[in-house]
Amino acid sequence: MSALDDDGLDALLRARAPHPAIGEPELDPGDLQAWRSGRLDAEQAAAVDAVLARSAADRAMLADLAAPVDAGLLDRMAVATPRPQSNRRLVWAGAGLALAAGLTFAVLRPGAPDAPAYTLGAVRGAVKITRSQTPTQGSGEPAVFVPDGTLRLTVRPTDAGRTAAAARAFAACDDGAFRAVDGLEAGADGAWTLVASARSLFGEAPGRCVVAIALAADADALADLDGMDPATAAEDGGVQLVPLTVDYRATPDGETP
Amino acid sequence: MLIQLLATVIGLRRPDDAPATIRAALAGDRSAGRRLAERVAPVIRARVLRMTRGRRGPGGLDTDDLMHEAWCRLLADDGRRLRNYDPTRGKSFEGYISMITGQLIATMAEKHGAAKRKAPGGEGELSEAAAVPAPVADPESMAAGRQLQDALWQHLEDQLSNRGRVVLALVYADGLTVDEAAARMGVKKQVVYNWQHKIRGLTRQWMAAA
Known part of the structure; x- marks a missing residue:
């Protein structure tokens, strides 16, 4: 040869x-x-x-x-690990980034009871779904909603033995303050589900919005969250905040009607 | 324990920092938590994919959701399952995580087994997915493959160590580049280049003798 x-x-x-x-x-x-x-x-x-x-x-x-693991998923996994037992005061710097990334984070005050840990579960009703029904989990892309859509968002405890006794839902758009919204119901196994029309959550103007479910061991901890700036909120109480970032559009393609 | 320590000291295996990382992560060290997540995530994903074959798993959860769910269950009860890992029992941490993940996913599948409805688009339950036969090459390609196992290939397999045969298979049977093969093996590219050089040398040797 x-x-x-x-x-x-x-x-x-x-x-x-x-x-x-x-x-x-x-x-x-x-x-x-x-x-x-x-x-x-x-x-x-x-x-x-x-x-x-x-x-x-x-x-x-x-x-x-x-194959590389999705950075968003690793973020979620890292966030699910326990919080330090000492120095429970959370530094809020970067909370806006965490919100944008769709991460859960906690608002803690020394002496306040620890909030039970929750994670974002299923998200339904988005007009554009990426790889899963939980658009901000894994893909890092926000869920796309239109005013006529109905958002259904579920959060679940990471430890079934430690669930939240109280929860409230909030929404904010374009860096505005959190506004309490209705439609949150307790489900089985400690889960909480928010069902609400996108219009009632985000109004009429398109923009980047956040809908968040705040969870706590007692209702008192949730009393002062209304009106809180999601990015620079003051420290107040043992609260677990599970946000979902939303790309709120007038139409599915982002066109102005 | 002594053998394991000796093996580590003489460099036969990398020392495993998993127990220390687990303790730190469960004590609230977020950096350790991140390292732990990065270490176990590929294993959990591979285990999930093997069990679901890329379909949705119990409760309609996709791969990422199942990975997160398994992770949360590993952390549950103050990380009891993670704390139970004992390297002196001889199993690697990755092997242990895979085993526990398999058990957790199987338990989830059992709990959802009552709802045996078949979702549209082939999104069945995990138990159905597990029954799907593995992809098999068609008879024509199988016959062609047998014919292609000629003397050269046999010569190479005879002359190479198992590690060399892995490189032979990855680069020449599976068609990977050197970069891809190195990434999959977790070794430096030079290791693959060295084996490729040996494979080419053996091939030239065989051709000269033919």
């Missing part, structure tokens, strides 16, 4: 590569990730090598493990 350069050899090898049937993966994804991270001993790693060399299904799983 004539001598081939590297590219020629690569082409030859690819042409002659076997493509057996793709079966079920043999390896556990956790073990495979430990292999990728160099956390297996030599014997374990050699066993994984042997499987990967013959199993296309297991090699395909490497793609899932190597």
Whole structure:
């Protein structure tokens, strides 16, 4: 055979590569990730090598493990971790950014009871849904609502054993103050669901809006939130705030009617 | 324990800081929480995808929602499940997280099993998704694949170690670039280049002898 350069050899090898049937993966994804991270001993790693060399299904799983995880989802996961037990005074700097990113955050005061931790669940009624029914979770894109739409938003406790006794819903548009809104109801397993027309929440003018559900261990903690600036709110009480950022449009395409 | 410590000291495996990171994260260290999330998220996602095959899972939750749900359940009860991880039992932290995630998702699927209605657009419950057979190459390509397993390929498989065969499969059977193969293996590109150089050398050797 004539001598081939590297590219020629690569082409030859690819042409002659076997493509057996793709079966079920043999390896556990956790073990495979430990292999990728160099956390297996030599014997374990050699066993994984042997499987990967013959199993296309297991090699395909490497793609899932190597793909970057959505930054928005990592933010949500990080926020779900416990808060420090000491120095519970929350620094509010950056709260506006957190709102824009659709993150949950807490308003805490020393001595106030800790607010139960909640996370954004399903969001329904948006005219434009990205990858899931929870547009600000994972995709980082705001949910698009129009005045005639009905927003249905559910928040759920991260710990079923620790639920909020009181909750209130608020809305604000274009950096305005929070305004209390109606339509919030307690559901099963500590969940709270807000059902309201977009018009009643955000009015008529298009813009960037926030709808938030504030949760607390007692109703007193929620008394002073009405009129609060979402970005620079004063510290007041042990409250968990779960916001949803909304792109409020006159029409689904953003046109002025 | 001694063997594990020895293995770490002589560099056979990377020391695992998971227990310390778990303790810090559960004590409220947000930076540790973020590191922990970054470490477990790919494992949770791969486990979820393997169980759902890309379909919606229990309760109609999509992959991201299921990942978040599993994470919240791992953190529940003051992080009991995370705290239970014991590296001296021989299982990697990633393997442990995968196992627990599988149990949590299965439990969620059981709870939603009563509602066995099939949603439009193929969005069935997890139990139905799990019954879907894995993709199988068509008979024609299978036959072609068998024919392509010629002497050269056999020669390479005989001469290479398992790690070299992984590179051979990723780069030449799966058609990945060196960058992609390195990323999937979690190694530097140079490692893949080195194996590629060896594979080419073996190929030239075989061709010269042929």
